Amino acid sequence: xxxxxxxxxxxxxxxxxxxxxxxVDLPKPPSGVHAVPSRIWVFPLKGPxxxxxARYLHRWFEMAGKSLPDLVxxxxxxxxxxxxxxxxxxxxxxxxxxxxxxxxxxxxxxxASAGTYILYACPLAAMAEGTNVGSATPVLIGGPLPLxxxxxxxxxxxxNVSHQNGAPPGDTEERKIENDAAxxxxxxxxxxxxNAGWAEKAVRQASxxxxxEALSRHVINMMASDVPHLLKSLDGxxxxxxxxxxxxxxxxxRVRTFHPDIxxxxxxxxxxxxxxxxxxxLGVLGIAFEFSHPGFVLPGFLGGLALLLSAxxxxxxxxxxxxxxxxxxxxxxxxxxxxxxxxxILGVAGIVSFFLGSLFLYRPDSALxxxxxxxxxxxxxxxxxxxxxxxxxxxxxxxKSRFRPEISGKQDLIGKKCTSLEDxxxxxxxxxxxEIWWAxxxxxxxxxxxxxxxxxxxxxxxxxxxLKEKT
Numbered sequence: 001x002x003x004x005x006x007x008x009x010x011x012x013x014x015x016x017x018x019x020x021x022x023x024v025d026l027p028k029p030p031s032g033v034h035a036v037p038s039r040i041w042v043f044p045l046k047g048p049x050x051x052x053x054a055r056y057l058h059r060w061f062e063m064a065g066k067s068l069p070d071l072v073x074x075x076x077x078x079x080x081x082x083x084x085x086x087x088x089x090x091x092x093x094x095x096x097x098x099x100x101x102x103x104x105x106x107x108x109x110x111x112a113s114a115g116t117y118i119l120y121a122c123p124l125a126a127m128a129e130g131t132n133v134g135s136a137t138p139v140l141i142g143g144p145l146p147l148x149x150x151x152x153x154x155x156x157x158x159x160n161v162s163h164q165n166g167a168p169p170g171d172t173e174e175r176k177i178e179n180d181a182a183x184x185x186x187x188x189x190x191x192x193x194x195n196a197g198w199a200e201k202a203v204r205q206a207s208x209x210x211x212x213e214a215l216s217r218h219v220i221n222m223m224a225s226d227v228p229h230l231l232k233s234l235d236g237x238x239x240x241x242x243x244x245x246x247x248x249x250x251x252x253x254r255v256r257t258f259h260p261d262i263x264x265x266x267x268x269x270x271x272x273x274x275x276x277x278x279x280x281x282l283g284v285l286g287i288a289f290e291f292s293h294p295g296f297v298l299p300g301f302l303g304g305l306a307l308l309l310s311a312x313x314x315x316x317x318x319x320x321x322x323x324x325x326x327x328x329x330x331x332x333x334x335x336x337x338x339x340x341x342x343x344x345i346l347g348v349a350g351i352v353s354f355f356l357g358s359l360f361l362y363r364p365d366s367a368l369x370x371x372x373x374x375x376x377x378x379x380x381x382x383x384x385x386x387x388x389x390x391x392x393x394x395x396x397x398x399x400k401s402r403f404r405p406e407i408s409g410k411q412d413l414i415g416k417k418c419t420s421l422e423d424x425x426x427x428x429x430x431x432x433x434x435e436i437w438w439a440x441x442x443x444x445x446x447x448x449x450x451x452x453x454x455x456x457x458x459x460x461x462x463x464x465x466x467l468k469e470k471t
Contacts, residue, residue: 038070049081051316052268054088061092080113120188125220127211134208276313283307318363326357334391
């Protein structure tokens with residue numbers, strides 16, 4: 001009995017304790033705390049808003065749509081940028097399946113112009129101390145739009161008639177752009193339940209707010225000094241995504257910050273319109289110099305590289321191909337002037353075509369703030385002068401020197417006269433242009449006799465006496 005009693009008793013106690021353990025509820029984590037850290041992705045939006053930025057943010061939002069992190073923080077620090085790129089970023093925010101929070105940080109950052117629209121597009125918005133938001137007035141390439149006065153007109157009906165019927169076409173175009181921008185930002189503010197009145201004021205009057213003022217006027221939802229404080233404040237907040245309300249449970253968390261790769265940084269640097277314009281002209285000048293001075297190699301190589309880089313930038317810039325073709329036509333006319341010589345007619349036409357093409361190189365586009373969206377008039381005039389001087393001056397001289405008769409070498413020596421320094425028949429010395437050469441003659445040549453050069457072989461001349469040649 002004793003042999004089987006102990007194993008049975010041991011199994012009995014194991015069953016009791018295992019049943020007790022399965023019946024006891026394990027302590028649950030506090031409400032809002034994940035057993036697994038939530039995934040937080042931070043997308044930095046730093047610098048002017050342009051096509052390269054819109055491209056890599058679109059790529060990151062696509063990754064977020066596939067990996068589905070718990071939250072995307074769009075960290076904003078921008079002076080503004082092109083409206084086309086801004087609208088692309090806003091479309092990605094609105095289409096995101098992941099909650100997006102706009103966060104203006106760190107201290108000293110700003111969400112100016114295009115940044116204001118992007119901040120309003122985010123379902124939740126936050127700012128750090130020492131930041132600002134506003135100045136969302138759109139401008140056209142070439143100058144800002146006139147601001148609408150803050151005070152209403154005493155006679156609204158008369159004022160509206162004057163604006164509609166008596167305003168110049170340019171003012172009407174600018175007013176359309178401004179009204180469209182105001183309606184766009186008001187729509188974003190109403191969608192996310194934030195201050196729509198001030199949003200329109202930021203467009204029409206370029207108004208600005210500090211972080212504390214933005215919080216008090218309900219332009220943003222909260223303030224936070226850094227990302228950890230922001231996540232702590234966001235935990236438990238409710239956010240709307242595609243019509244449904246979601247509660248954020250973010251603690252604990254794991255943060256992953258994205259950065260543009262080398263290709264994105266290079267494209268952002270090259271996509272400056274003035275730089276792309278200069279690179280294109282440097283490429284043309286380098287190739288032209290190589291053709292007019294063959295053998296240098298380096299100008300041709302650098303010119304080809306500059307042309308490729310400018311083509312890389314033109315892929316993302318709003319290039320007006322009519323302007324581009326005018327530049328090419330202008331260069332072609334200047335080259336034709338050098339080759340044909342029409343007393344300056346083609347040259348002047350080429351300079352005018354080049355100048356107009358430079359002015360119209362980029363399509364008219366609205367920008368939010370005033371970044372360098374077009375080469376300055378001074379730069380265009382300067383480079384037009386440089387290109388005209390190069391093709392009508394340097395290239396002309398190079399081509400003339402190529403077709404000029406040789407002034408040295410074998411062809412120049414044949415037919416010239418020289419004086420014998422000694423008597424010789426097979427080989428002797430002669431003087432020509434204060435230089436002493438070896439010479440050969442099939443007949444006897446006497447000292448002091450004048451002979452003519454008939455051929456050159458290396459450093460030896462073949463000569464014949466002039467009298468012999470006449471007979």
